Amino acid sequence: MSGREIHVVVVGGSWAGITAVRQLLTLSRETYPRLLITLIERRTHYFHKTGIIRGLVDSNYAKQMFIPYDRLFAQSVSKFNHRIVCSRLTKVYQSFVEIENGARIFYDYLLLATGTEYTSLPVTQSTTARECRLMYQIMRDAIDAADHIVFIGGGAVGIGMCGEVAEMHPEKHITLVHARDSLLNDDLSTGFANATELRLQKMGVEVILNESVISSAESSCNSNSNGIRRRSSVSNMDVGRSGMWEVFPQKLVTGSGRHIACNLAIWTTGSRPATDYLSTLPVSNAKTPLIDTNTGRINVRPSLQLTDANYPNIFAIGDVNSLPLSEKYATSAVDQAKHAVAGIRILIDECYDFRAKMSPSMAADSALRACMDSYSATMKRQQAVVVSLGKHQELSTSLFARFSSWIHGSKRGRRYLIDRAQRMLNY
Ligand SMILES: Cc1cc2nc3c(=O)[nH]c(=O)nc-3n(C[C@H](O)[C@H](O)[C@H](O)COP(=O)(O)OP(=O)(O)OC[C@H]3O[C@@H](n4cnc5c(N)ncnc54)[C@H](O)[C@@H]3O)c2cc1C
Numbered sequence: 001m002s003g004r005e006i007h008v009v010v011v012g013g014s015w016a017g018i019t020a021v022r023q024l025l026t027l028s029r030e031t032y033p034r035l036l037i038t039l040i041e042r043r044t045h046y047f048h049k050t051g052i053i054r055g056l057v058d059s060n061y062a063k064q065m066f067i068p069y070d071r072l073f074a075q076s077v078s079k080f081n082h083r084i085v086c087s088r089l090t091k092v093y094q095s096f097v098e099i100e101n102g103a104r105i106f107y108d109y110l111l112l113a114t115g116t117e118y119t120s121l122p123v124t125q126s127t128t129a130r131e132c133r134l135m136y137q138i139m140r141d142a143i144d145a146a147d148h149i150v151f152i153g154g155g156a157v158g159i160g161m162c163g164e165v166a167e168m169h170p171e172k173h174i175t176l177v178h179a180r181d182s183l184l185n186d187d188l189s190t191g192f193a194n195a196t197e198l199r200l201q202k203m204g205v206e207v208i209l210n211e212s213v214i215s216s217a218e219s220s221c222n223s224n225s226n227g228i229r230r231r232s233s234v235s236n237m238d239v240g241r242s243g244m245w246e247v248f249p250q251k252l253v254t255g256s257g258r259h260i261a262c263n264l265a266i267w268t269t270g271s272r273p274a275t276d277y278l279s280t281l282p283v284s285n286a287k288t289p290l291i292d293t294n295t296g297r298i299n300v301r302p303s304l305q306l307t308d309a310n311y312p313n314i315f316a317i318g319d320v321n322s323l324p325l326s327e328k329y330a331t332s333a334v335d336q337a338k339h340a341v342a343g344i345r346i347l348i349d350e351c352y353d354f355r356a357k358m359s360p361s362m363a364a365d366s367a368l369r370a371c372m373d374s375y376s377a378t379m380k381r382q383q384a385v386v387v388s389l390g391k392h393q394e395l396s397t398s399l400f401a402r403f404s405s406w407i408h409g410s411k412r413g414r415r416y417l418i419d420r421a422q423r424m425l426n427y
Helices: 017-030 049-057 060-061 129-145 156-168 188-204 236-243 276-280 330-349 362-382 418-424
Strands: 006-011 036-043 045-047 066-068 083-086 090-093 096-099 104-106 110-114 117-118 149-153 173-177 205-208 213-218 248-256 260-261 265-266 271-273 315-318 384-388 395-400 406-409
Touching: 006 017, 017 036, 017 110, 017 330, 017 418, 045 129, 049 129, 049 156, 049 418, 060 129, 066 129, 066 205, 090 276, 117 129, 149 156, 149 260, 156 173, 156 188, 156 205, 156 384, 173 260, 188 205, 188 395, 315 330, 315 362, 330 362
Parallel strands: 006 036, 006 110, 036 083, 110 315, 149 173, 149 265, 173 205
Antiparallel strands: 045 066, 090 096, 096 104, 117 271, 213 248, 248 260, 384 395, 395 406
């Protein structure tokens, strides 16, 4: 290892990013005292996205969902000052990144852990705990006030929300509209999707398949000049703030011309990987684009380094990378972070100096591959999917058991990993 400090910049302070920081802290404490860590996170607090559904109906749970970062570096004894920069990453270049105010932060290694954003859920746009709590209050008030709620989008988030709201408010009329002929996505068996649909129906949820909502028309008692509100005509924030979370009599219109009357429509589609900042990084080879055009996620090799061979010191981990959907879990994000840091350690041991533009040695390359083989082995043991339907019911299936699914009650009520998140941040 060279005598100078090694600067690792981690972007995104959630499961993947925080785990990476913790692993790096251990490395800096035990092995490389000259390792300097910077975490760039756009929010002032950790936001527990994994529990986003529960926060909708449970205000006590929502209060625990914003955890300060102040204890993350608290036990560090490094003589360097590790730091947290509260800002959005806007640009990435070969040796430095830029944040919102235009400041540059130079790096030796860059770990991108920016995950995905749910553009239709206003709470995910908030950057402070105060704003987040306010958004949750607005969403809860809307749910309380509405008597017929339509959820649009039957993926895990839409199903989970239906389950929570149906359990909490059995008196309300709840409808779930999904554009495909079965719920969830292609990774899962039809049997599992059908079992989920049946459970929802038993909870009183009306499930409408094969219909896409294309517009919303206010009912006559409340109509404006043309009577139509088109979702595409307002920004995502406006949708959350004043549009889709507003309670008023309305008719949703589907592609086939069907009208669905309700007084609150909630979009649960539109999860988008946060990768805008990569547009400034030149692509060295058209065959290895930085972004997967189908999914919008960052293309990575099995080692979790960018596929583009020009950037062996940039890793993408967690929900933001191009690994399959079956690995888009907090538990996978944690594993990926550990393996990426193990990869960085190998490169540091190899004295790989990126500023001097040396190539990584064959040894470092094969060591990285060996490291990722153990990652793949771990993942094969973990591939199970759980869909929650309120506090006391969940359906689970293994990704390999394409024909079987089963249901079991959860006596303690599912906590969506909040305790684990608190421990991760030393709370
Ligand atoms: C409703 C729901 C239930 C779930 N249940 C489970 C479960 O039971 N078990 C499980 O294992 N997984 C579950 N998951 C999946 C799990 O939440 C995700 O896989 C996990 O959050 C991914 O973590 P991440 O660190 O990759 O990204 P994210 O959690 O998406 O975090 C990304 C971070 O990056 C920050 N960021 C984004 N862009 C920028 C930028 N430009 N600059 C600076 N910071 C930025 C964000 O603010 C955020 O803090 C669930 C997900 C949902 C939505």
